[in-house]
Amino acid sequence: MLHDNNQHQLSVISVVEIGGVGKTTLAQCVYNNAELMKGFDLKAWICVSEDFDVVEITRNVIKEISQDTSCLENFNSPQLALKGLFTIFVTSRRENVGSIVQNYCPYFFNGLSDEYCWSVFADNASFPKTSNGSSELEEGIGKCDGLPLAAETLGRLLCTKHDVKEWNKILMSNLWGFFVTDSKIIPALFISYFHLPAYLKRCFVYCSLYPKGYQFNKDELILLWMAEDLLRPVKRGETLVEVGRECFDDLASKLFFKQLQDNERSFVMHDLLHDLAKFLAGDFYCC
Structure with missing residues (x-):
C-alpha cells in the first residue's frame, strides 16, 4: 500500500483494531525498514493521545523534520508547509478515526491464531515451542484473545x-x-500486575503521572522513586540506587517498560499499560 499511491491516490493509510494486537509494532517495523522506506525523503514519528491539540501535533512534526522552526508561531504556515509532503500511516483503536482521516478502507489488523499466540507465549516463558501434545500446557491460551x-x-x-x-x-x-464498564484494561495485564510485589506495584502506578508515549529516562525515574520512598528497603551492602535499578529491571523484564531501539537509557510504556496504571491510581495521584 505504501508503494501503491499512484493507483489508489493514497495520502493516508490507517490500521485499525483493538489495543495490544500489534498495530504500533507493525508501524515501527515499517518505519525502521530501510528497504521499505526507499523513496520517502522525510520521516517523523508522532504519538497522539486521546486529548490532542492539532497545533501542537503539527509543531511536533515540523520539529521532527526540520531545523527551521521559524514558522511555528503561525498555525497556517506549518499546515501549508506539510500539505502534500507526507504519506501518513495512522494506527488507531477506533474505526471512525480510520474512516475520518481517509476515504480508502482502513486495514483491519486481526489477532493471532491460538497456535501463533502459543508460540509468542512460549518464547517469552522459555517454554518449548511445542508442548509435545500436553493439553495441560496449551489449555487456556485462548484467554489471550x-x-x-x-x-x-x-x-x-x-x-x-x-x-x-x-x-x-x-x-x-x-x-x-x-x-x-468502558474499561480498556486487558485481564492478562491486570493479572501480571497482581503478581508483582507491593513495592513494584507502587513504582508502576506512579508512572500514571506521565502522559502516554512519554520517554522515561531510567536513571531519572529511579531518582524520583527514591524521592517518593517507593522502593523496597535496602539490604546490607546495597545502595538505594542499586535497589532502584533492580526494581526498574524487574518491571522491564515483565514488559511494563520497553527499551527504545536507539537509546539504551530511554524506555516507553505501552498505551494499555498506561491505561492500567491510570485506572489503578484512581484519584490517588493528580497531575
Whole structure:
C-alpha cells in the first residue's frame, strides 16, 4: 500500500483494531525498514493521545523534520508547509478515526491464531515451542484473545515458573472475569500486575503521572522513586540506587517498560499499560 499511491491516490493509510494486537509494532517495523522506506525523503514519528491539540501535533512534526522552526508561531504556515509532503500511516483503536482521516478502507489488523499466540507465549516463558501434545500446557491460551501483548506479558510472568500447576493457577484466577464498564484494561495485564510485589506495584502506578508515549529516562525515574520512598528497603551492602535499578529491571523484564531501539537509557510504556496504571491510581495521584 505504501508503494501503491499512484493507483489508489493514497495520502493516508490507517490500521485499525483493538489495543495490544500489534498495530504500533507493525508501524515501527515499517518505519525502521530501510528497504521499505526507499523513496520517502522525510520521516517523523508522532504519538497522539486521546486529548490532542492539532497545533501542537503539527509543531511536533515540523520539529521532527526540520531545523527551521521559524514558522511555528503561525498555525497556517506549518499546515501549508506539510500539505502534500507526507504519506501518513495512522494506527488507531477506533474505526471512525480510520474512516475520518481517509476515504480508502482502513486495514483491519486481526489477532493471532491460538497456535501463533502459543508460540509468542512460549518464547517469552522459555517454554518449548511445542508442548509435545500436553493439553495441560496449551489449555487456556485462548484467554489471550489473539493479542500478542497479552501472550508476551503472561509469558514473562511465567518465565521463572516452568510448572503446569503455576500456569493452571493463573488460568483459574478470578481476575479473568475482571470487568469495568468502558474499561480498556486487558485481564492478562491486570493479572501480571497482581503478581508483582507491593513495592513494584507502587513504582508502576506512579508512572500514571506521565502522559502516554512519554520517554522515561531510567536513571531519572529511579531518582524520583527514591524521592517518593517507593522502593523496597535496602539490604546490607546495597545502595538505594542499586535497589532502584533492580526494581526498574524487574518491571522491564515483565514488559511494563520497553527499551527504545536507539537509546539504551530511554524506555516507553505501552498505551494499555498506561491505561492500567491510570485506572489503578484512581484519584490517588493528580497531575
